Amino acid sequence: xxRLLIVTQPALLPGFHLAGVEAYGAASSEAAQxxxxxxxxxxxxxxxxxxxxLLAGFTPAFRRRLEAAAQLPCLAIPAGQAGxxxxxxxxxxxxxxxxxxxxxxxxxxET
Numbered sequence: 001x002x003r004l005l006i007v008t009q010p011a012l013l014p015g016f017h018l019a020g021v022e023a024y025g026a027a028s029s030e031a032a033q034x035x036x037x038x039x040x041x042x043x044x045x046x047x048x049x050x051x052x053x054l055l056a057g058f059t060p061a062f063r064r065r066l067e068a069a070a071q072l073p074c075l076a077i078p079a080g081q082a083g084x085x086x087x088x089x090x091x092x093x094x095x096x097x098x099x100x101x102x103x104x105x106x107x108x109x110e111t
Contacts, residue, residue, distance in 0.1 A: 003046030005039070007032045007054060008077065029057025036066065045071040052076040 006016050006023040016023035026032035032054040039048075048066075055076050058066070066074050 003044075004049065005044070005046050005072075006049045006077065007035060008049075008051040009053070012051070026051075026054055029054050033058055033062050036072075037062070040065065040069045040072060043071065048072050048074045049077045050074060052079050 004021060006021050007026050008016065008023060010025035010027055013023050013025045024035055026035055032050065036048065036050075055074075066072070
């Protein structure tokens with residue numbers, strides 16, 4: 001698994017791009033579903049992170065399809081507010097650990 005793919009709100013893209021992450025914007029859950037469906041159909045492999053507000057709007061049928069796509073495990077990126085960077089960093093590290101089986105550390109953090 002050599003890629004990390006992020007699908008998030010368009011307003012959050014610059015932060016992910018500045019961090020060097022391959023991120024894609026989706027203004028709606030439907031747009032995110034279309035983007036991800038294309039990756040599944042193409043056999044794209046990697047770790048997929050989806051903004052939890054987008055993920056919440058996925059249809060039940062698409063959620064099942066995404067869960068069945070073993071080559072593209074998915075985790076929800078918690079929505080946060082200013083001043084919660086430390087908590088979000090810990091949540092992301094835990095989600096990634098559960099998804100891929102090992103613990104990561106973010107620069108500048110104690111995670």
